[in-house]
Amino acid sequence: MADATPESTFRGLPLTPDQDAEVRHYIKRKKQQGALWDTPELEAMLRDMLEPPGNDDGGLGTTVDETMAATERATASIDETMEPIEACEERNAAMETEGMRGPRR
Structure with missing residues (x-):
């Protein structure tokens, strides 16, 4: 698998190769179904990928x-x-x- 760089990832986002592959798979699946792929679901997926997990344990x-x-x-x-x-x-x-x-x- 090629390295994911901001120039090669979806919308130039700082995604890992696995994350970029997941986004591209989501888009491909939506296109195959004839559905819109630029959805709030995709935005939520990207937001989860880009935001670090919260620290809920209080330290x-x-x-x-x-x-x-x-x-x-x-x-x-x-x-x-x-x-x-x-x-x-x-x-x-x-x-x-x-x-x-x-x-x-």
Whole structure:
């Protein structure tokens, strides 16, 4: 496959070779069906290709903080007089419960 450059890609957009091939395949398929190919669907596809994915997780620091807080809450449920294996099982069960509750807001 030839390298995709702005001079060779669809509308001169900075697409990867795979993205350019996907756009050209979409256009070819639409033409074969006798349908319009310059549609809002194509524009949405291009927008998705050109915009980097969003960062919905709130950052790595937030995830680490949430995990540490969940671990502390789970550890707090362990009694010091428990056997080590029982304490480990209790901690694991508490961590699963914290995980099911999801992140605190």
